[in-house]
Amino acid sequence: MYDLIIIGGGPIGLACGLEAQTAGLNYLILEKGCLVNSLYNYPANMTFFSTSDRLEIGDVPFVSNNAKPTRSEALEYYRRVALHRKLNMKLFEEVDNISPKSDGIYTIHTKKASYETKNIVIATGFYDIPYLMNVEGENLPKVTHYYEEPHFYALQKVVVVGANNSAVDAALETWRKGAEVTMIIRDAGIGNRVKYWAKPDIENRILEGSIKAYYHSEVAEIRENEIDIKTPEGIVTIENDYVIAMTGYQPNLNFLRKIGITLSADEIMKPTYDDETQETNLPNIFLAGVICGGMNTHSLFIENSRIHAVKIIEKIVNSQ
Missing domain, CATH: 3.50.50.60 (FAD/NAD(P)-binding domain)
Structure with missing residues (x-):
């Protein structure tokens, strides 16, 4: 039984884990690929548009050789954050489904195991499904x-x-x-x-x-x-x-729809959630990161999504 399970081990999923750790919550991060899998799949020589300070999570400084870090520097940074803070993660474990129980607990089914939790954060990004x-x-x-x-x-x-x-x-x-x-x-x-x-x-x-x-x-x-x-x-x-x-990528909105999160009826298909808490129409299930924008994948980035982790953990702690 966990207080919180975070689906997605990208920068925003890690940020949620760091906030949960600081708050003393019993949490677990589930990632279907490697650590920060989407960044790993970026072009090898890519340089970020954002400066390194805007990619920082958990108040851990990100020092790069130049103002705008490279992919390799970002991988090194997020790996060191995960190792240094001893984040509780399971990699290469894809979530298949989420099912509610009558007592307000959710069961998360992966390809390897099942877990029970009181709260869920979905931070799965948008880099997995190409157009x-x-x-x-x-x-x-x-x-x-x-x-x-x-x-x-x-x-x-x-x-x-x-x-x-x-x-x-x-x-x-x-x-x-x-x-x-x-x-x-x-x-x-x-x-x-x-x-x-x-x-x-x-x-x-x-x-x-x-x-x-x-x-x-x-x-x-x-x-x-x-x-x-x-x-x-x-x-x-x-x-x-x-x-x-290079035709672009899209979030896995079918997964949100499958578990019962409602999407807007227009072509953006923006998920339903509270801007103040990030909570969806399903109680105690939250969204974090770029997936909050639906098909509008250019509206949210690491730098303006980090705050999602703070809002979510604050809501969970205040609800205990």
Whole structure:
């Protein structure tokens, strides 16, 4: 029996664990992958937009070599926080379902065990389910929705789908390692949210012709050695070795719906919760982090979600 179980071992899940620990609660963090699994799956050379102080949790200082930390520095920081504070975690244990009992206790079922708890925090982020292009050939081995590092693509013909930060990073890095890069962009240009130091770089590479870009375009079909691009002028076919589809990701809202959390009826599908306590329409089940925004995944970040942990633990302690 736990006072609190936290589903999700990302930065905000860890922040909830730190607050629970400080409050003297008997808690457990369940993570379906490795520690801070979403950050682990970020591109190897990624630099955060936020400064290191805005990524801190539990009043533990985050010192980085530069103002904006890298992925490797963030992994090191959150790992050290978890180890130093001895957070109670179980990794690689995915939650399948949550079922209520008549006495107000919840049973959490994972692929390995079952646990009982009085309170639940769901902090599962949004990096697990990619938006699919829904085109023929998307399931070929040459297609990926997760970009790791550029060396693999050296001397290859690479298509990058998308125009935001992940797509820009993939296009620039692979081009600099010797790939022949083509970008397929649905809108009229590079996204406005692209990091300020990367946006002029990619725009200049496109302008000079080093990287080819098709605007107002989308993928029509992918084949083993070619790709069809639907452009305003018609279908264009180019030779292709690999497709990096940086089409974005979405939270697992079906899981929330399955356990009984209501979602808004519009396309945002924002979950129902109290802004003051983060409590959902289900008693003693709370939401923390980017999942609170539903499909609007760009409204919440580590830096403006850390407060969720404080509000949730305060509500739990005051309710005891």
